[in-house]
Amino acid sequence: MKFIPLFESMKTVRPSDKARLVVFAADERFIAVDSQGSPFLKPFSAADEAENLVIGSLDGIKCRCVSLEEGSALPEGLRWEEFRDIYRDLDEEDQFPVGRARVLLEWRRTHRFCGACGAEIELSETEHAGRCPGCGELRYPVIAPAVIIRITRGDEILLAHNARFPEGFFSHVAGFVDAGENLEQAVRREVMEEVQLEVENIRYFGSQSWPMPHSLMLAFTAECPDHDAQPVPDGEEIDEARWFTRETMPEIPNTGSIAGRMLADYLQNR
Ligand SMILES: [Zn+2]
Numbered sequence: 001m002k003f004i005p006l007f008e009s010m011k012t013v014r015p016s017d018k019a020r021l022v023v024f025a026a027d028e029r030f031i032a033v034d035s036q037g038s039p040f041l042k043p044f045s046a047a048d049e050a051e052n053l054v055i056g057s058l059d060g061i062k063c064r065c066v067s068l069e070e071g072s073a074l075p076e077g078l079r080w081e082e083f084r085d086i087y088r089d090l091d092e093e094d095q096f097p098v099g100r101a102r103v104l105l106e107w108r109r110t111h112r113f114c115g116a117c118g119a120e121i122e123l124s125e126t127e128h129a130g131r132c133p134g135c136g137e138l139r140y141p142v143i144a145p146a147v148i149i150r151i152t153r154g155d156e157i158l159l160a161h162n163a164r165f166p167e168g169f170f171s172h173v174a175g176f177v178d179a180g181e182n183l184e185q186a187v188r189r190e191v192m193e194e195v196q197l198e199v200e201n202i203r204y205f206g207s208q209s210w211p212m213p214h215s216l217m218l219a220f221t222a223e224c225p226d227h228d229a230q231p232v233p234d235g236e237e238i239d240e241a242r243w244f245t246r247e248t249m250p251e252i253p254n255t256g257s258i259a260g261r262m263l264a265d266y267l268q269n270r
Contacts, residue, residue, distance in 0.1 A: 001040070001059050003097045007127055008054040016043075020063040022055065022101040023047050026070035027109065028213065030080040031087075031098070039086060039098055044075045053108070055101050065101030067109065084212060088256045092208075099211040104128060106213045107141040114139070146215045147186045148174035150262040151199055153224040153243065157266055158231055159250065160195060161240040170250040171259050173238070174217070187220050195231035195241045197224050205265075208258040219258045 020040045023032040033039050040058060041047075052066040074080065083102065087095060111130065113120055119134030130139040150172050151158040159170035175190040177183065184202050191199050199222035210217045231241035244250065246267055253260035 003056055003058050005056040019043055020058050020061050021047050022065040024067040025072050028102050028106050031083045032074055032078050033081050035077050053104055055097055067105045099209040102211040103214045142214050144215050145177040146217050148172050148217050148219050149187050150221045151224055156243040159244055160238045163239045168251050171253050194234050194238045197229055200225050217258050
């Protein structure tokens with residue numbers, strides 16, 4: 001599907017019958033899908049009446065998003081799914097509008113008041129932003145950059161088991177960019193904090209919006225110059241980290257995520 005992001009006044013209007021809706025519930029943890037598993041729905045009455053925002057044009061049709069109360073009933077043929085599960089399985093083209101919808105709705109829900117003076121934020125008529133009538137500050141949707149790093153050493157690749165991962169599942173080291181850091185500093189700090197390794201030859205690989213709730217994953221490759229260094233997991237976020245080879249790979253992310261795409265690239269190029 002061809003998606004073009006659009007901005008329109010954030011005033012709620014009743015969507016036309018031809019519109020497409022992306023519908024969430026329960027603080028955007030759930031998303032409604034049709035019987036084919038698609039999240040791009042035809043308007044229905046419960047969703048028409050709630051506050052909705054334009055996100056863009058989908059194959060030439062106006063697409064809006066809306067967030068309903070937890071436990072809201074859906075018309076026959078639609079069902080609720082965990083947003084995370086649906087997002088992961090969408091191709092990149094379809095991730096764009098759905099991720100954009102989630103970031104904007106989450107921002108609307110969590111930034112109704114100015115953090116400086118407490119006045120109620122008024123939505124801009126000209127862009128996805130809010131202006132504070134008290135102090136005049138302009139507030140934009142929050143996007144939190146995070147780095148994810150594929151560390152290799154010759155034919156070996158370093159993978160880590162996060163304490164929140166299922167048993168036996170490994171991925172790259174990752175973390176949020178800290179205040180004042182540039183991306184290379186964030187890469188070096190995260191790798192040192194999580195597995196106590198030095199890395200060099202840091203190269204940009206690609207990026208992926210990761211709207212859970214509002215991250216932007218920036219993926220890098222890096223090399224470990226020390227041929228004897230063993231990773232030391234931080235024991236909190238990371239409880240195990242090891243060097244693997246193509247022949248000894250554990251369970252890893254699929255290619256729906258940038259983590260999986262970096263792994264596929266490693267496996268193809270060795
Ligand atoms: Zn203010």
